[in-house]
Amino acid sequence: MKTRITEFRKAMEMTQQQLAETVEVTRQTIISLERGKYNPSLELAHRITKTLKKRYIEDVFILNWDIPKL
Amino acid sequence: MIVSKKINTQKGIKKKYIVAISIIIIGVLFQIFEIGGNQFAGFPSLGIWIIFTGFITMAIVSINVLSKKEKIIDERMEHIGYKASRITTLILIFTLFATMIIDGIYTISTPYYLYASFLVCFYIFSYLIAYKLIERNN
Numbered sequence: 001m002k003t004r005i006t007e008f009r010k011a012m013e014m015t016q017q018q019l020a021e022t023v024e025v026t027r028q029t030i031i032s033l034e035r036g037k038y039n040p041s042l043e044l045a046h047r048i049t050k051t052l053k054k055r056y057i058e059d060v061f062i063l064n065w066d067i068p069k070l
Numbered sequence: 071m072i073v074s075k076k077i078n079t080q081k082g083i084k085k086k087y088i089v090a091i092s093i094i095i096i097g098v099l100f101q102i103f104e105i106g107g108n109q110f111a112g113f114p115s116l117g118i119w120i121i122f123t124g125f126i127t128m129a130i131v132s133i134n135v136l137s138k139k140e141k142i143i144d145e146r147m148e149h150i151g152y153k154a155s156r157i158t159t160l161i162l163i164f165t166l167f168a169t170m171i172i173d174g175i176y177t178i179s180t181p182y183y184l185y186a187s188f189l190v191c192f193y194i195f196s197y198l199i200a201y202k203l204i205e206r207n208n
Contacts, residue, residue: 024074025144028205037208038146044073 002062006034008052023047074144086131094124111183150208154200161196165189 009019016034020027023044032038033048040048045057054060097120100106106116113119172178178185 024142025146026142029144029146032146032208038149041073041145044145047073 001039002036002064003033004060004062005030005048005052008054008060009034012052019048019051022051072145072148074142076140077143079140083131083135086134087128090124090128090131092124093127094121097121097124111187146208150201150204153204154197157200157204158193158197161200162189162193165192 005019009016016027016030020030024047025044029038033040040061042057045061049055049057049060052060097117099117100120101115101117104115104117108115110116110119113122169178180188
């Protein structure tokens with residue numbers, strides 16, 4: 001899943017470590033999320049969205065999926 | 071799914087010490103009631119071996135207490151751990167299957183305790199490798 005964590009984090013002048021400590025995960029998890037290698041749980045996605053002061057999860061996490069045509 | 075949990079907390083350390091002390095007590099009881107034969111895994115008796123294991127457990131817990139502060143285990147680590155344990159279990163099943171076939175070709179004369187300890191070491195080693203490999207791709 002693509003994310004805009006890096007963009008919003010840098011705009012807030014926040015380091016990966018600071019973000020990790022705020023949402024209570026390790027820095028490696030933030031790195032994986034920023035690279036789009038790990039899909040977070042709904043709770044972690046909410047925590048990150050709130051920390052980055054965004055209203056919706058969709059603002060931060062971009063889902064590359066379309067509804068299949070039936 | 072829990073986002074993260076803390077390990078090496080005071081409560082967790084207490085529990086680990088209780089386990090280590092329990093192992094030592096079991097060893098002492100084995101020694102007092104002379105349960106098990108003489109000479110086990112290079113030790114004079116089974117009881118002494120269990121006491122030794124208890125002390126090793128206690129030493130590992132003490133090293134953890136001295137070297138590390140409270141550590142976080144988050145959902146990604148749990149996810150990797152789950153994947154690693156699945157792979158390790160599969161490897162273990164294949165290893166046991168291979169052992170059965172080898173035993174069919176020629177009888178394995180290794181003592182059971184030695185084989186079991188090899189298997190435990192192999193399981194831990196496989197888990198560590200699997201964890202590191204999955205972590206690299208996640």
